[in-house]
Amino acid sequence: MRGLITPQRLAIAAVCLASLVVCCGLAYWQWERFSQAGGTFQNLGYVFQWPLFGLFPAFMVWRIRRLDARRKAEDAAAATGAADEAAPEPVAAPSRPVVTVEPVRAPAHDDEDEELAAYNRMLAELNARDQR
Numbered sequence: 001m002r003g004l005i006t007p008q009r010l011a012i013a014a015v016c017l018a019s020l021v022v023c024c025g026l027a028y029w030q031w032e033r034f035s036q037a038g039g040t041f042q043n044l045g046y047v048f049q050w051p052l053f054g055l056f057p058a059f060m061v062w063r064i065r066r067l068d069a070r071r072k073a074e075d076a077a078a079a080t081g082a083a084d085e086a087a088p089e090p091v092a093a094p095s096r097p098v099v100t101v102e103p104v105r106a107p108a109h110d111d112e113d114e115e116l117a118a119y120n121r122m123l124a125e126l127n128a129r130d131q132r
Helices: 007-034 041-079 082-086 114-131
Strands: none
Touching: 007 041
């Protein structure tokens, strides 16, 4: 029972509760918007969405604690040797041959397409005009 209520746990609970209260307030606000003459079904969707956002921090705290408890149980089982009997032998990865690839080199000849050369000259002229 020692350490059941700690400042860290109180802060986490306060954040979860504040999140739920704020998000339920936003859900109420969207419900009021939906009830007005200009309300849309998008507002109704937000009515259902905001409480889920408010519950998300509490869900994450629950999920993290559950995963931490599972990890601690697995560590305890591994320490006692119970996990060694149940776990299969690890399989070694097959050795792969080393493959080297030669870098791609540009062709030695300068056979440039005339149309491409004319287009590049035009782009160079336009760039020179923009620089002035």
